[in-house]
Amino acid sequence: MIIDCHNHIGADMLFYLHGDFPYAQQLVDMTQVGGSLGITHWIVFPFVSYAAMDVTKFRSGEIGFGNGLETVPYAFENRRMLEECYRLFPEEGRKTLPFVMVDPMRNTDAQAAELIKLRAEYRIHGIKIQSTIIQADIKRLAHEGRVFLDLAREWDVPFIIHSSVIESDLWAQAHDILDLAEANPDIRFCAAHSCRFDKEYLDRVQALPNAWFDNSAHCIHCEGAAADKPFIAPKSRRFDSDYSDPARVIADLAAAYPHKFLWGSDSPFYSYAAAIRGKVVKLFSTYEREVVALKAAGDEVVRRIAATNTLNYLKLPDESILS
Numbered sequence: 512m513i514i515d516c517h518n519h520i521g522a523d524m525l526f527y528l529h530g531d532f533p534y535a536q537q538l539v540d541m542t543q544v545g546g547s548l549g550i551t552h553w554i555v556f557p558f559v560s561y562a563a564m565d566v567t568k569f570r571s572g573e574i575g576f577g578n579g580l581e582t583v584p585y586a587f588e589n590r591r592m593l594e595e596c597y598r599l600f601p602e603e604g605r606k607t608l609p610f611v612m613v614d615p616m617r618n619t620d621a622q623a624a625e626l627i628k629l630r631a632e633y634r635i636h637g638i639k640i641q642s643t644i645i646q647a648d649i650k651r652l653a654h655e656g657r658v659f660l661d662l663a664r665e666w667d668v669p670f671i672i673h674s675s676v677i678e679s680d681l682w683a684q685a686h687d688i689l690d691l692a693e694a695n696p697d698i699r700f701c702a703a704h705s706c707r708f709d710k711e712y713l714d715r716v717q718a719l720p721n722a723w724f725d726n727s728a729h730c731i732h733c734e735g736a737a738a739d740k741p742f743i744a745p746k747s748r749r750f751d752s753d754y755s756d757p758a759r760v761i762a763d764l765a766a767a768y769p770h771k772f773l774w775g776s777d778s779p780f781y782s783y784a785a786a787i788r789g790k791v792v793k794l795f796s797t798y799e800r801e802v803v804a805l806k807a808a809g810d811e812v813v814r815r816i817a818a819t820n821t822l823n824y825l826k827l828p829d830e831s832i833l834s
Contacts, residue, residue, distance in 0.1 A: 513805075513813065514552045514608075514821045515545060517671065517703060517727035517775030520592050525560035525644065528569040531785040534558075538595050541778055542603045548802040554671070554775070554821075555596065556610040556639040557588035563618075564645070574646050576617060584614035584645075586625040593633040608825065610637040610671060615656030616647035623658040630666070636825060638663055641673040642682040650687050653694065660695055669699035669824055671725065676707040677742050685712045692722045699824060701773060703727050705764065708736055709744035710751075713764075716771050723824050726764065727777030730796035730804060733757040757800075758807035765812045773824060774817040776801040 519536055526534035541553065563584045565575035581587050589611045596604035611629065613622055629635065638659055642649045649672060652659060663670060674685040685706040692700040701723040706712035716722045726732075735743045736754035743749065752763040764772050781796040806813060 512552065513550050513817045514554065514774075515550050515776050515778070515817070516554045516701075516725050516773045516821050516824075518553045518555045518778045519558045519780065520555045520595060521557045521588060523558035523560050524562070524566055525564075525569045525572075525574075526558075528566070529572045529785075531783075533779040533782060536779045538600050538603050538607070542606060544798050545776070545778065545802075548799055549806075550802070552606050552608065554608045554610060554636065555592065556671075557585065557592045557612045559612070559641045559644040561585050561612075561614070561645070562587045574644075582618070583621045583625055584617055585612045585622060588612060589626070589629060593629060593635075597633050608636040609633070610639040611635055612639045612641070613656070613659050614645055614647050615640055615642060615649060615652040615659065617655075619655045619658050623662060626662060635666070635668065637668045637671060639671045643673055643675060643680055646682055648682050649684070649691070652691055660698060663698050664695075667826060669701060671701045671703055674702040674704055674706050674712075674724075675742070676709050676712070676744050676748075685709060686715075689715045689719065689722060692719050696721050699723070699826075701725055701824060703775075704732060704777075705729070705750075707732065707742065707744050708750045708752075708754075708760075709748050711748055712744075713750055713768060717768050723771050723773050723820065724768070725773040725775040726761065727775040728781050728783075728796070729761065729776075730757045730781065730800050731783065731794040733760055734794065757804040761804055761816075762808045762812065765808060765816050769815065770820055770823070772816045773821050774805055774813075 520538050522535040561584050562581040563579040565578045568575040596607050596609050672688045673683050675683045688702050699721050703725050705726045716724050733754045752760045781801050784793045
């Protein structure tokens with residue numbers, strides 16, 4: 512068993528209309544590509560922009576609300592993904608563990624009402640938040656978004672939350688996510704993207720009994736670290752490893768944080784391309800490269816970070832539930 516804990520299904524109209532990449536992934540394509548590399552199960556969730564946003568602003572890359580195709584954030588996207596997994600392609604869908612996506616700041620009571628309806632029809636394994644792109648302060652999860660904490664607690668499901676350390680990201684700071692985990696010890700949290708290799712935050716994950724981290728988009732983050740890019744923790748705070756070798760980084764993280772490390776590819780966001788302030792930025796990896804880096808750590812590490820730890824985080828100690 513190898514579980515990929517971080518994957519997007521569907522389409523992102525913001526990325527598509529603005530000319531960014533990637534902007535879509537279909538369930539069958541994901542399972543065919545990943546399955547050929549040895550992946551057996553996938554945690555999946557929708558893409559990030561949603562139809563209740565003002566799509567007329569997307570071509571210019573702006574974020575706006577109101578004047579949307581829908582009224583409730585992620586109501587369409589969550590149902591669309593769950594129907595793809597459970598109704599359209601049940602053979603592939605049985606290998607997935609769907610998480611719903613939420614906006615922690617906008618129309619949260621209506622979102623919760625839609626989630627309750629969905630859960631009456633489909634199994635939901637967790638809640639995903641990517642607050643940077645939708646410009647929703649993750650700290651609002653303790654305020655307008657508290658209803659999602661209540662649902663996670665009631666349903667006993669965890670969060671995966673996009674994390675950042677760059678100062679310009681006002682919406683998804685890793686320390687805010689870990690503050691939420693500390694304030695809610697009865698809810699499980701996973702901070703995505705290895706907390707951008709910030710050792711202080713990784714050590715906090717280690718210390719919190721209800722916190723984990725995933726290494727989604729690992730190879731391009733290693734490239735960012737090797738080049739001292741600002742979206743990675745600065746050297747003074749960075750976990751010590753050889754970032755020119757993504758496999759070495761996985762081995763070192765697995766040794767330092769043996770029970771808190773979840774492996775994930777971030778498919779299809781293991782690659783990224785966009786025009787930023789008139790300059791094309793390209794960060795490219797492949798699903799194969801992500802899996803090769805994982806398997807280089809050896810069978811014991813693979814079992815631990817891509818199965819045992821993930822099952823513990825999900826509270827699914829019995830693998831037969833995934834059969």
